[in-house]
Amino acid sequence: MQWQQDDLEHAERRLVTTPVNVANLLARVAERVRDSLGEAAARLVTQPDEGLYATVANGDALLVALTLLVENEVQNAASIAASVTSAGATRETRGVQLAARRSANTVLLGVAGGARPAPLDDSALARIEALLRKAGASLTLDPEGRRVRYAVALPLHALLPERTPERGGELGGLRIAVLDDEEQTRDALEAALTLHGAIVQLESSGARWLAGLRETPRARWPDVLLCDLQLDGEDGTQIVAALRDMEARGDYAGKALPAIAMTGQVARADSPGEERSLFAARLTKPVAVPALLAAIVAATQGGNESAGASH
Incomplete structure (x- = not known):
């Protein structure tokens, strides 16, 4: 119960x-x-x-x-x-x-x-x-x-309100992991992403999410990760770096799991190239829902090849 x-x-x-x-x-x-x-x-x-x-x-x-x-x-x-x-x-x-x-x-x-x-x-x-x-x-x-x-x-509200929040299928059943320590942000992202056809997994701890991922077959991993850069006691960049290390060391066939950074710190949207290479895109909160959807679709289609993109 x-x-x-x-x-x-x-x-x-x-x-x-x-x-x-x-x-x-x-x-x-x-x-x-x-x-x-x-x-x-x-x-x-x-x-x-x-x-x-x-x-x-x-x-x-x-x-x-x-x-x-x-x-x-x-x-x-x-x-x-x-x-x-x-x-x-x-x-x-x-x-x-x-x-x-x-x-x-x-x-x-x-x-x-x-x-x-x-x-x-x-x-x-x-x-x-x-x-x-x-x-x-x-x-x-x-x-x-x-x-x-x-x-x-x-x-801080993570998303700009949609003018016409009509249900759409842009995300077509994509499995999206949302890693953010703010409960309200996770809820807002879940509501918007579900409305547009995604299957959403919510997590507040990067270490806990990585531990669960290690026990999950690669075929059942999410299709994309939305990761806040400033987590409670954790840095989102380090979490994604640990993910890349896990992909390199483990038996995880297939392309790298694309990650999209989200941050309320405007200065962190422009970061060194080495750090940027971890992510398919970086979005500054609050982000417009169409921009978020476009970044997710681009990331899943191109992996991390679009790491230099910024929205």
Whole structure:
């Protein structure tokens, strides 16, 4: 019965999590804060990343939590401005920034109004953290130079939403192994790949996946591997290098198992030639589904001969 429970929880996760456009989210938060605080929010500035998507479990909870966090920072900035004015000083009133950036496979939504975050009382902090847990997010501190700001951390969504997610057979029953330590990313990839005709195997540990592969006849190996480069305690490049060594040493007839690298680190999309030769393609998250499908088809048709390709 345990496997049935696990399958049920897995299906429920896929239903409740959804990709959220970060730029749209920040705009909604700013609008709510301005409606709530009026002129006090005049110096609120948003700095969105137009192409960034995050995986969210409860969008309403996230919106409320972010609004509370920004309102606290704006009110603190207004209070400081009022005290400076009453003292007869002429120091410029500081602004409050609501910005987004990626950090590997995480989206950080930062709120900053000064060198240090505005203090939160215990009840406000508890409410914000409870809302963020519902949203599948967490509250952290994000240092930036000499400043430290509150930041809401969310999983980076691996795929750009499809405009017309119609079921297709582009992958025609291909067996695809997905190696990623982020549960939400594995679920998103499984949903998209299954929709387009693939048979998907999910794995979070490279060492465990390799161990299972050693016990599997070559004819039953997957047709392609999607491998995140930054795994929990592992490096995806080293996992694929170990795969290539296993293929060279073992009795595994046939061409090399094509591997496609996926990464949330833009800098790792351009890497030394020796490292690139391990992969048929490298994709930077979030990736458009058509680009992912094209990379998979090209990899299975050409093995690793297209190792220099980048998407």
